[in-house]
Amino acid sequence: MSRYFRIKLGIALISLFIAGVLFWTFITFLISPFYKKEKDKSYSEVFGFADVVEEMPSKLHIKLIRKDAYFKLNEVEDVWVIKHSDKSITVFSPICTHLGCRYNWEKKAKNFVCPCHASIFTIEGKVVAGPAPRPLDTLPYEIKDEKLYVEWLRYKAGVAEKIVIGSEA
Amino acid sequence: MNKFSFRRIGSWINQRLPLEGVRRWLLHEEIPGGASFFYSLGSASIFLLVILFLTGIWELFVYVPTIDHAYESLSYFRLNVPFGWLAHGLHYWSAIAFSVIIVLHMIRTFIWGAYKRPRELIWFCGVALFFLMMAFMFTGPILAWDKKGYWAGRVGMEMVGAIPIFGSFFQSIIWGSSSLTQVALSRMFTWHIALLPILLIFFLTIHLFAFRKQGSIGTLSLDKKKKSSPLWPDQLYKNSIVFLVLFLILISLSVFVPPPFGGMADPLDTGYIPKPAWIFLSVYQLLKYFPGKWESLAIVGIPVILGLTLLLPPFLDRKERRNPNKRITAMVCAFLLTTFIVVLTILGYLSGPSQAGGNYSLALPGSMPKISEEVGKKQKNLTENPILGKSTRIIGNYRNGETIYENNCLLCHGHLGQPVRGRSQIVTFGPSLKPIDKQLFDNNPQRFVEKLDPVIQHGSGIMPAFGDQAVLTQQKIADVEAYLLKVNGIERTKILHPGVSPIRFFLILSALVFAMLITYFIVV
Numbered sequence: 001m002s003r004y005f006r007i008k009l010g011i012a013l014i015s016l017f018i019a020g021v022l023f024w025t026f027i028t029f030l031i032s033p034f035y036k037k038e039k040d041k042s043y044s045e046v047f048g049f050a051d052v053v054e055e056m057p058s059k060l061h062i063k064l065i066r067k068d069a070y071f072k073l074n075e076v077e078d079v080w081v082i083k084h085s086d087k088s089i090t091v092f093s094p095i096c097t098h099l100g101c102r103y104n105w106e107k108k109a110k111n112f113v114c115p116c117h118a119s120i121f122t123i124e125g126k127v128v129a130g131p132a133p134r135p136l137d138t139l140p141y142e143i144k145d146e147k148l149y150v151e152w153l154r155y156k157a158g159v160a161e162k163i164v165i166g167s168e169a
Numbered sequence: 170m171n172k173f174s175f176r177r178i179g180s181w182i183n184q185r186l187p188l189e190g191v192r193r194w195l196l197h198e199e200i201p202g203g204a205s206f207f208y209s210l211g212s213a214s215i216f217l218l219v220i221l222f223l224t225g226i227w228e229l230f231v232y233v234p235t236i237d238h239a240y241e242s243l244s245y246f247r248l249n250v251p252f253g254w255l256a257h258g259l260h261y262w263s264a265i266a267f268s269v270i271i272v273l274h275m276i277r278t279f280i281w282g283a284y285k286r287p288r289e290l291i292w293f294c295g296v297a298l299f300f301l302m303m304a305f306m307f308t309g310p311i312l313a314w315d316k317k318g319y320w321a322g323r324v325g326m327e328m329v330g331a332i333p334i335f336g337s338f339f340q341s342i343i344w345g346s347s348s349l350t351q352v353a354l355s356r357m358f359t360w361h362i363a364l365l366p367i368l369l370i371f372f373l374t375i376h377l378f379a380f381r382k383q384g385s386i387g388t389l390s391l392d393k394k395k396k397s398s399p400l401w402p403d404q405l406y407k408n409s410i411v412f413l414v415l416f417l418i419l420i421s422l423s424v425f426v427p428p429p430f431g432g433m434a435d436p437l438d439t440g441y442i443p444k445p446a447w448i449f450l451s452v453y454q455l456l457k458y459f460p461g462k463w464e465s466l467a468i469v470g471i472p473v474i475l476g477l478t479l480l481l482p483p484f485l486d487r488k489e490r491r492n493p494n495k496r497i498t499a500m501v502c503a504f505l506l507t508t509f510i511v512v513l514t515i516l517g518y519l520s521g522p523s524q525a526g527g528n529y530s531l532a533l534p535g536s537m538p539k540i541s542e543e544v545g546k547k548q549k550n551l552t553e554n555p556i557l558g559k560s561t562r563i564i565g566n567y568r569n570g571e572t573i574y575e576n577n578c579l580l581c582h583g584h585l586g587q588p589v590r591g592r593s594q595i596v597t598f599g600p601s602l603k604p605i606d607k608q609l610f611d612n613n614p615q616r617f618v619e620k621l622d623p624v625i626q627h628g629s630g631i632m633p634a635f636g637d638q639a640v641l642t643q644q645k646i647a648d649v650e651a652y653l654l655k656v657n658g659i660e661r662t663k664i665l666h667p668g669v670s671p672i673r674f675f676l677i678l679s680a681l682v683f684a685m686l687i688t689y690f691i692v693v
Contacts, residue, residue: 006693007406013685014409018416021678025252026227028668032251069231070238070245070562 042167043142043149046091050146052083057105057112057123059094064152066167079139079150080105080112082123091150092125093137100157112136133160196401198381202388203396204404209411210274211380216412217267218369220419224260225362232312234358236351239314240433244564247427251668258423264309266419268448271302279482279503282491283386289483291383294376296479301369306446308361311354316566319434320443322357323349328456331465349436389492413682420678424671430651430662432566435644450517451510457520478506558626558636561618563647564661570652573645577635578602599632603656614663618650625649 044062052058057080064075080092092112096103101116111128112121119130126135140151156163183189200208231246231253233239246253275295278284284292307325310318326344330336337347343360344353387397398404435441445453452471459467486499493500574582581599600606609624611617625646626636635641641649651661664670669677 001693004402007402009692010689011402011406011409013689014413017681017685018412021416021420021681022223025255025668026223029227029230029250029252029256032666032668069249070241072557 043140043151046079046081046141046148046150049081049148052081052089054083054085055123057082057092059105060148062150062152077152078102079152080136081148087143089141089143089148090125091139091141091148093139093153093155095137095154095157096132097127097134097137097155097157098130098132133158134162137162194381196399196405198384198400199397200385200387200400200404201397202390203398204400204407205388206407206411207277208385208404209408210270210277212408213411213415214267214270214274215373216408216415217263217270218373220259220263220416221267222366224256224263227256228260229362234312234354236314236354236434239312239354240564241562243313244430248564248662248664249666251666254427254664254667254671255420255423255674258427259419261428262419262422262426264306265447266415268302268306268446271299275299275479276503276507280493280500281386281389282486282493282496282499284483285486285489285491286483288379288383288386291376291379292483293480294372294379296476297372298369298376299479300476301365301372303448304365305361305369306448308357308365310446311349311357312361314354314434315431316434316438316441317431317443319349319436320441321445322353324443324445326353328468332469333465336465386491417678417682420675424675427671430564430566432569432648433563433644435642437642438644444517447514447518451513454513454517454520557619557622558646559643560626560636560646560650561615561622563644565644565647565649565651567648567651567655567661569645570648570650570655573641573649574652577641578649581632602653605653605657610657612659613665614654614659614661615665617654617657617659618661621650621653622646 042065044064046060046062048058048060052060059078060081062077062079064077066073066075078094080094082090082092084090094102096114096116096119098114098117098119101114103112103114103119103121105111106113109120110123112123112125113119114121114130114132117131119132120128121132121136122128124135125138127133137153137155139153142149152167153164154166156165179188228243228246231242231250233242243257247257248254278292278295307322311322312318326340326347326349329343330340330347332339340347343356345356346352385400444450455471456464456467482499486496488496490496578599582602583599604610605621609617609620611620624632625641626634628634628637633640636643636646654661667674
């Protein structure tokens with residue numbers, strides 16, 4: 001084995017080592033948001049729950065404290081709440097399952113209607129018309145001391161499966 | 170793919186780009202007297218520059234150059250971003266290593282007489298690069314917006330402002346402002362990441378082209394000069410060993426001696442004694458010998474004299490001989506100058522207290538601030554609906570925090586949290602802070618601080634509202650919080666998302682180096 005081969009091998013190994021370390025650490029940093037672990041469950045209070053009428057969908061506000069890097073941002077979101085009884089309620093995400101628009105409750109038709117592409121949902125959230133691929137998404141909730149707390153989650157739009165994609169507003 | 174395919178690909182590229190010519194120009198050079206580790210210093214400085222560029226770009230993904238967010242974004246990068254601790258550590262230590270290597274490179278070049286005709290331009294560009302390096306060392310630390318960087322920048326700004334007639338003009342060009350504010354930070358940021366790198370690349374390109382035109386000066390011995398060895402692969406092999414050693418040293422420093430968290434810049438902190446980066450310590454010390462009106466002369470005079478001293482050798486030492494044994498005058502002058510600068514640097518480092526205790530207000534029992542009882546009542550359950558101050562987003566310095574604690578909290582909470590007995594002037598004993606109430610304790614330093622913070626900010630019971638009543642600044646509260654975490658066994662600077670923890674990373678790298686050496690010796 002020639003001296004020049006040994007030297008070139010040494011240069012190659014050292015270069016590969018240094019470049020490899022820098023590449024590995026940088027790529028790990030770059031793709032780390034993709035592998036971000038789910039944060040702990042956090043329930044936020046829903047305002048105006050006491051005034052909800054039974055079997056009448058009500059759009060209520062929820063205050064979220066969202067963490068963005070080192071920021072803590074206050075944001076307000078909406079949820080649809082349907083009270084069936086004192087202990088039984090349904091909380092829907094306000095986001096249409098088709099392409100992410102915000103839908104409304106039509107009193108006359110007694111349906112949820114999305115203005116973007118005319119998806120129509122029953123009071124139970126089932127799809128009766130339009131392109132929505134799945135029923136309205138429900139959100140986890142708990143009732144403590146007659147107050148309603150909801151865990152805000154975002155689901156992937158446009159697919160038949162209910163897949164959580166995050167908790168940003 | 171076999172060698173034949175690579176040759177075809179290479180041929181295809183060479184027909185369209187002059188790569189073969191570039192490769193030959195880059196690598197085909199003879200080193201008179203053979204390859205040497207002494208000739209690696211220039212390449213080592215370029216290697217460090219590459220590390221600095223890469224890690225600097227890495228930090229740009231997260232760093233925010235505003236006075237509100239500079240320190241927080243950098244702290245977040247170091248503690249919450251995978252391998253952020255490594256990127257920042259490499260950047261910090263590479264900058265220091267770069268300044269050391271450049272100085273050694275200049276000394277080696279001087280001793281070898283490699284500034285003489287026809288190499289004057291190489292030397293002049295080298296001097297320009299040296300001053301650019303100092304400019305980088307001046308603009309960089311300010312960007313962290315921590316105490317050290319802020320005060321070093323502030324002192325530098327005041328010194329420039331003190332230059333007669335042109336002081337304000339230079340201040341406005343360099344900082345865009347006569348005080349260290351957002352405008353100044355933005356300008357320092359632009360200098361550091363854009364304008365100075367452009368100037369550096371410009372002078373480095375001329376430096377390298379001029380060097381390649383003249384070739385390596387090689388050994389001083391005429392006998393040894395008869396033998397030569399090629400740049401590729403002999404000299405590059407020695408260079409790569411130097412690179413590897415440097416790289417491992419930088420990684421080790423990043424792991425075991427990470428850059429300190431000095432606490433966020435606090436313009437109201439009158440107790441902090443600023444000290445410049447090591448490269449400026451000699452100037453810092455020298456200025457002390459020019460009191461009063463002479464100081465402004467020294468501020469102008471010293472850089473001019475230093476610049477002339479470095480630029481004059483090609484004009485003063487014109488004789489062709491390069492052997493240092495035959496250039497006694499030049500060697501003695503260089504030795505005296507180097508010794509002078511080294512002594513001043515050491516004196517500058519040792520002079521004055523390393524960090525003042527801080528001139529913080531002392532909360533005495535009779536003079537305690539009015540207790541915020543209403544807020545105290547609201548804080549019945551410390552973990553519910555906390556009203557958090559800005560201090561929760563600042564990584565404080567626990568050493569500063571210890572001093573603040575002693576000046577503000579000791580009388581009620583005692584030394585390290587243990588209640589003090591037998592002191593009749595103490596009206597009440599505060600709750601123990603070591604160990605702290607379980608309701609407040611948390612293994613996660615950020616959550617721990619967020620539990621502590623409302624109590625310190627808004628008071629609780631008879632405890633003063635140190636934040637609401639501005640008894641302590643947010644930076645000082647952050648320092649106290651860091652100290653309280655420390656005494657309870659939690660590091661405020663704990664890396665929450667390291668990617669791979671520093672120690673484990675070091676062990677993995679050590680194993681890789683060992684495997685590499687084994688592979689090399691087995692194959693060889």
